[in-house]
Amino acid sequence: MTTTQTPPQDTAPPRRTGLRSWLGLLVVLGPVLLVSMDGSILFLAMPRLSQALAPSAGQALWILDGYGFAVGSLLIAFGNIGDRYGRLRLLMVGTAVFGLASVAAAFAATPELLITFRVLMGAAGATLLPSALAVLSELFPDTRMRARAIGIFAATFAAGFAVGPVAGGLLLESFWWGSVFLVNLPVVALFLIVAPVLLGEVRAARTGRVDVPSVAASAVGLLSVIYGLKHLAAEGLAVLPVVSVAVGVALLAWFTSRQRVLDEPLIDFSLFRDRVFTVAIITGLLPLAAWSAVAYLTGVYLQSVLGIDVLRAALLALPGAAVLTVTSVVVPAVVDRVGKRKVLITGHFAIAAGLLALLATTVTGGVGWYIASTAVAGIGYGISFAVVADTAVGAVPAERAGAAGAIAETSNEIGNALGIALLGSLAALVFRLEGPGLAPTLDETLKSGADAAARADAQAAFLAGLHLVALTASALHLALGAAALRWLPKE
Numbered sequence: 001m002t003t004t005q006t007p008p009q010d011t012a013p014p015r016r017t018g019l020r021s022w023l024g025l026l027v028v029l030g031p032v033l034l035v036s037m038d039g040s041i042l043f044l045a046m047p048r049l050s051q052a053l054a055p056s057a058g059q060a061l062w063i064l065d066g067y068g069f070a071v072g073s074l075l076i077a078f079g080n081i082g083d084r085y086g087r088l089r090l091l092m093v094g095t096a097v098f099g100l101a102s103v104a105a106a107f108a109a110t111p112e113l114l115i116t117f118r119v120l121m122g123a124a125g126a127t128l129l130p131s132a133l134a135v136l137s138e139l140f141p142d143t144r145m146r147a148r149a150i151g152i153f154a155a156t157f158a159a160g161f162a163v164g165p166v167a168g169g170l171l172l173e174s175f176w177w178g179s180v181f182l183v184n185l186p187v188v189a190l191f192l193i194v195a196p197v198l199l200g201e202v203r204a205a206r207t208g209r210v211d212v213p214s215v216a217a218s219a220v221g222l223l224s225v226i227y228g229l230k231h232l233a234a235e236g237l238a239v240l241p242v243v244s245v246a247v248g249v250a251l252l253a254w255f256t257s258r259q260r261v262l263d264e265p266l267i268d269f270s271l272f273r274d275r276v277f278t279v280a281i282i283t284g285l286l287p288l289a290a291w292s293a294v295a296y297l298t299g300v301y302l303q304s305v306l307g308i309d310v311l312r313a314a315l316l317a318l319p320g321a322a323v324l325t326v327t328s329v330v331v332p333a334v335v336d337r338v339g340k341r342k343v344l345i346t347g348h349f350a351i352a353a354g355l356l357a358l359l360a361t362t363v364t365g366g367v368g369w370y371i372a373s374t375a376v377a378g379i380g381y382g383i384s385f386a387v388v389a390d391t392a393v394g395a396v397p398a399e400r401a402g403a404a405g406a407i408a409e410t411s412n413e414i415g416n417a418l419g420i421a422l423l424g425s426l427a428a429l430v431f432r433l434e435g436p437g438l439a440p441t442l443d444e445t446l447k448s449g450a451d452a453a454a455r456a457d458a459q460a461a462f463l464a465g466l467h468l469v470a471l472t473a474s475a476l477h478l479a480l481g482a483a484a485l486r487w488l489p490k491e
Helices: 019-037 046-053 057-085 087-106 111-139 143-174 184-198 212-235 239-259 269-273 275-305 310-338 340-360 367-394 398-434 442-447 452-487
Strands: none
Touching: 019 087, 019 111, 019 143, 019 184, 046 057, 046 275, 046 442, 057 087, 057 111, 057 212, 057 275, 057 398, 087 111, 087 184, 111 143, 143 275, 143 310, 143 367, 212 239, 212 398, 269 275, 275 310, 275 340, 275 367, 275 398, 275 442, 275 452, 310 340, 310 367, 340 367, 340 452, 367 398, 398 452, 442 452
């Protein structure tokens, strides 16, 4: 995962790595696991949640990806704030807010309230990731031990994304949908109690300024574009979504131009002049986009098309989650033997092959193809999660490693949100065009009292959308694999 960036300098004197350091790492991993899990924990929960709150097609997508957009758009800003006011302090505040927002989300009575609290959870999550990583510099002053700790950090983050849907499905077998948020509370409480004892404060030697207009322009611009695209896909051509897209594009263009003149930009776009860096960042974004969209859509497919209960759906997701997690752990050792170039190229082609396997699924069966897809693609996802940051940082001068790591970290979070927003909207568009026209989503159609023919048409339309998403994402990974083959230097 994109978790490797140059840590801020430790204000405490150097000390040896001991039991306190490893216990501190375990404590830090708690919030990290929560942030990554909550990016995917709703994928299998959406059918049950939709029955309880009846969100529209657009609201359902916002419930899923509002969290990721909040995390991704605020990561760099909160990294700078932590440098100035202290990483541990920001960790404590962010974890507390994350816990409170989780409780509020669990008991949200309307889709609008759930979206609001999910966004608040994402904002709190954005305080946790850079601060948790930076605290490792205080825990592990030895360079070799710090590298090992960062590897564990990265594997934990990847595992959180992978097991999120499984955890959500297992919880829903016995509890109501709000339990997927309340499960955060024990970890939050333990962290708030233990962290002040085991962790030390960390500040950077140079504190960067946070450019508020840039933060606002990037967040509002991105959300405006996604809002417009979602509504165009779900509801058709209309003035408001078109204006929203235009405003968002203008804000993002202004944001880009502003970064070029700032002394301390949120994103240093000049780094993208390096082709290796560009391939690495796209590799951070695209696999997360494909994984999040396909994980959500296949969760609905298993439950609402094949009629599989949520517990079995969770168990069927286990092989892919296991492959992804194990791959992310072992890949660094493989890279040492064969090099990053071969590993990255293999990752892209593995994802493409795994996604193509979903084209064999039908409305009457396809569980075997689903498992094969998640297992094969899981190899590629694990590779991308494990090596993107090192590739990005290694492509730039040492003095710009921090900026490169921050961009790589952000690309993963934005990719996770964009997958649901853009590829999810593509599936919604197909459903609107090919479905029976009784409701904008499959679950709403199935609850509408439609006759057997309409239900069958709705399920077929949903599957057509899933197939198009898988085909599109596969083609993009084939193209990126070809670009990596051409642009990445031979080792």
